[in-house]
Amino acid sequence: MTKILIVEDEQKIAELLRDYLIQSSFDPTILDNGLDVIPYVRENKPDLIVLDLMLPGRDGMEICKEIRTFSNLPIIMVTARVEEIDRLLGLELGADDYICKPFSPREVVARVKAVLRRTSGATTIQAKELILDEARYQASLHGIDLQLTAVEFKLLSFLAAHPGRIYSRDQLMEQIYTDHRIVSDRTIDSHIKKLRKKIAALSLDEELIGSVYGVGYKFI
DSSP states (O other): OOOEEEOOSSHHHHHHHHHHHTTOOOOOEOOOOOGGGGHHHHHHHHHHEEEEEEOOOSSSHHHHHTTTTTTOOEEEESOOOOHHHHHHHHHTTTOOEEEEEEEHHHHHHHHHHHHHHHHHOOOOETTTTTTEEETTTEEEETTTEOOOOOHHHHHHHHHHTTTOOOHHHHHHHHHOTTTOOOOOOOHHHHHHHHHHHHHHHHOOOOOOEEEETEEEEEEO
8 A cells, every 4th residue: 555654843734644544545644843754755665745834853955855865766845935936946955846725635645656657657547457548538448439528537447456445436436536616516427427338338248347235346
């Protein structure tokens, strides 16, 4: 499981981020003091850090600079100080992205996923006979293009990336509608129905998406 280190001294914000990251299948840890970060990173080697700029003990800029002396792990800086944005965007710190407070937890999760995808270079998901090319938004089954819409592709690729895990309609909406548009939870049912129809057209005996009554959907 992908390990995310949250360095944030505002407890409510840190816990909210932790909960959203857990819902998205990440393994988050919280630290609230800047002095604890470098020892933790050296010992535990997280996959990504969400690092607040203003921290007790030691500020985020100093921490980011030191991490870059021994590691290239992805760092997303968080700041409430608008005047620091130019520095965060520059090469001085070596951060991979930044987020301004106040922010939506969904936005942070989306940024985490985007940075991890970008830094890992992974653009293809393969599950059974299904191949999903994220760079081209193309899905094929048994070598034949499924001809999915962008939303259908996002939905299928998310489920396929987490096989066996059950997701509610609300959780799936959070993944595929990152612009937070208001849609009915039955919209997911409609997308699932269309996906199943396209899959069945190529392979009648192959069911890739399972339903769990009263809970949600999963990739089988």
